[in-house]
Amino acid sequence: MTEQLLTISLVQMDIAIGEPDSNYARLAGLLEQAVQTERKPDVIVLPEMWNTGYALDRIHELADREGARTKAFIGEFARRHAVNIVAGSIADKRGEAVRNTIYVFDREGREIADYSKIHLFRLMDEEKYLTEGDRVGRFELEGTGAGAMICYDIRFPELSRKLALDGAHIVFVPAEWPHPRLHHWRTLLQARAIENQMYVVACNRVGTSGATDFFGHSMVVNPWGEVLVEGDETEAILQATIDLSEVAAVRRKIPIFEDRRPKLYETI
Numbered sequence: 001m002t003e004q005l006l007t008i009s010l011v012q013m014d015i016a017i018g019e020p021d022s023n024y025a026r027l028a029g030l031l032e033q034a035v036q037t038e039r040k041p042d043v044i045v046l047p048e049m050w051n052t053g054y055a056l057d058r059i060h061e062l063a064d065r066e067g068a069r070t071k072a073f074i075g076e077f078a079r080r081h082a083v084n085i086v087a088g089s090i091a092d093k094r095g096e097a098v099r100n101t102i103y104v105f106d107r108e109g110r111e112i113a114d115y116s117k118i119h120l121f122r123l124m125d126e127e128k129y130l131t132e133g134d135r136v137g138r139f140e141l142e143g144t145g146a147g148a149m150i151c152y153d154i155r156f157p158e159l160s161r162k163l164a165l166d167g168a169h170i171v172f173v174p175a176e177w178p179h180p181r182l183h184h185w186r187t188l189l190q191a192r193a194i195e196n197q198m199y200v201v202a203c204n205r206v207g208t209s210g211a212t213d214f215f216g217h218s219m220v221v222n223p224w225g226e227v228l229v230e231g232d233e234t235e236a237i238l239q240a241t242i243d244l245s246e247v248a249a250v251r252r253k254i255p256i257f258e259d260r261r262p263k264l265y266e267t268i
Contacts (some may be wrong), residue, residue, distance in 0.1 A: 002244060002245060003243050003245055004144070004244035004245045005241055005242070005243055005244075006042045006043060006044050006075045006142060006144075006170075006241070006242050006243075006244060007039050007040070007041045007239065007240070007241045007242075008042065008043045008044075008045060008201055008220060008239065008240055008241075008242065009034045009037065009041035009043070009044050009045070009237055009238065009239045010044075010045050010201070010202075010203040010218040010220070010229075010231070010237065010238040010239070011027070011030050011031065011034055011044060011045065011046050011047070011088075011203065011233055011237055012047065012203060012204065012205070012206055012218040012231045012235060012236050012237070013026060013027065013030055013036035013046075013047060013050065013054040013073045013206070013257065014026070014205065014206050014214045014235050014237060015047070015049070015050050015176075015205050015207060015208030015209070016053065016090045017054060017055050017209045017210070018052060018053060018055030018058055018062060019052075019053075019055035020021060020051050020052055020062055020064070020069075023050055023051050023052070024051065024070075024073060027046070027050060028077075029075075029079055029202070030235075030237065031044065031048075031235055032226060034237050035083060036257060037237070039239065039241065040083070041080070041083060041239065042083065042084060042086070042140070042142065043068060043083070043084040043142075044075070044083055044085045044086070045085075045086045045088070045172055045174070045201055045203045046085070046086065046087050046088025046174060046203060047088045047089075047174050047175060047176065047203045047204055047205040047218075048088055048089045048150055048151050048174040048175050048176045048204075048205065049089055049091060049100060049176055050088045050089075050090065051064055051069075051070065051090040051091060051092065052090070052091045053176075053209055054124060054176065054193070054209060054235070056124070056125060056126070056128070056129040056130075057129075058096050059091050059094065059129050060096075060098055060129075061092060063090075063091035063092060063093035063098045064090050064091065064092055064093065065093050065094075066092070066093070066094055067092045067101065067103055067114075069092065069191055069252055070087060070092075070103060071103060071111055074087045074103065074105055075105050075109040075110070075111065075234070076106065077109075077180045078105040078106065078108075078109045079107075079108055079109025080109075082107045082108075082120070083107060083258075084104070084105065084106055084107055084141060084142065085104070085105045086102065086104050086148070086170060086172045086174070086201075087103045087104065087105065088102065088174040089101055089102045089117065089150050089174045090103070090200040091130075096121070097131035098129065098131065099116040099117070099130060099131050099132075099133060100113060100116060100117040100120075100130055100133075100150060101114055101115065101117075101133075101136065102115045102116075102148045102150065102172075102174060104141070104148070106141075108214025109172075112136075112139060112140070112141075113137065113139035113148070115133060115135075115139075115148040115150070116131075116132070116133030116134075116262060117130075117132065117133055117137075117150040117151070117153060118132050118133040118134070118135075118153065118159070118213050119152050119153050119155070119156055119159075120132050120152070121130070121151065121152040123200070134165070135162065136159065136162055136168070137149065137163075138163055138166045138168060140229075141151070141170070144169050144170060144244050144259060145166070145167035145168045145169050145170075146168055146169070146170050146171070146174075147160075147163030147164075147170070147171040147172070148171065148172050149163075149172075149173050149175060149176055150173070150174055150175070151172060151173070151174070152162035154173055154175075154188045154189060154192055154202075155188060155193065157195065158189075158260055160225065161210050163193070163196075164178045164196035164197075164198055164257075165257075168196075168198060168199050169189060169199065169247040170173075170198060170199040170200075170201060170242075170244065170247075171196075171198060171200050171201070171202075172201050172202075173189065173200060173201065173202035173203070173204075173205040174203050175202060175203065175205070176204065176205050176209075176214055176217065177204050177214065177215070177216040178213060178214050179212075179214070179215050180211045182215050182217060183245070185202075185204070185215075185217060185268065186217065186219075186227075189202050189219060189221055190221055190225040191225075192221075193221040193223060193224075193225050194221065194223075194224070194253070195218075195256075197247060197250045197251045197254070197256065197257075198247055199220065199221065199222060199242055199244070199246075199247070200220075200225060201217055201219075201220050201221075202219055202221075203218045204216050204231075206219050206231075206233055206234060206235055207235075214230045215228055215233050216232060216233045216234065216235075216236070217231055217232070217233070218230070218231045218238055219231070219238075220238075220240040220242065221245050222242065222246060223246055223250040228240040228242065231246060234244070236262070240264070
């Protein structure tokens with residue numbers, strides 16, 4: 001079996017709520033660190049809403065109009081360092097609607113995909129300030145089927161299964177997932193990897209926003225559900241090298257996709 005190696009770096013960062021300038025500056029330094037590691041990454045992944053944090057009461061004034069600032073900043077960095085970037089998610093304003101949107105850039109700095117969060121988290125009042133996305137985040141990265149989900153999305157197994165059925169072998173999950181739900185975070189990410197026999201790459205923020213503490217624990221999970229790397233609760237750049245050929249190997253070993261009975265699931 002031919003290996004398909006991909007080195008991934010996760011930028012587990014603190015985020016200043018409502019301070020885009022500070023967050024862009026902080027991220028610029030962390031990105032420089034990420035490309036100076038002993039093994040240069042093929043892909044860099046960022047956390048959720050890194051440009052503004054959850055400053056929802058001011059999100060319409062703080063959001064990046066058409067993602068222009070982010071596209072210029074991340075696209076130029078990706079091109080200069082010849083690295084793919086799954087640019088976490090940002091508050092992105094189009095017309096009068098603000099969405100929680102991931103942008104993906106290839107090694108030439110071209111925007112190759114975007115995905116807006118389709119499940120808005122009522123416990124943080126997202127539905128009052130944000131507009132939900134209306135399509136699934138499936139794309140190609142380095143010739144491999146990939147997908148995107150954002151934070152709360154991982155509680156919906158239908159979404160990750162849809163991505164897997166559409167050919168995703170790796171799914172990226174930017175997040176702002178807080179205490180006290182660390183057990184949920186770890187269990188759901190491993191479950192999504194096991195049940196779909198694919199890699200799950202999740203980048204969570206750290207730090208405190210108001211009364212909410214975010215625990216990090218960004219991780220890369222392989223198709224067996226094994227955690228290849230996991231952060232702690234401090235700002236860090238984490239790295240793992242994965243072998244995408246393992247997806248096909250695991251799916252041959254336990255052929256769950258061949259054994260599915262979708263006609264019996266249609267009423268779900």
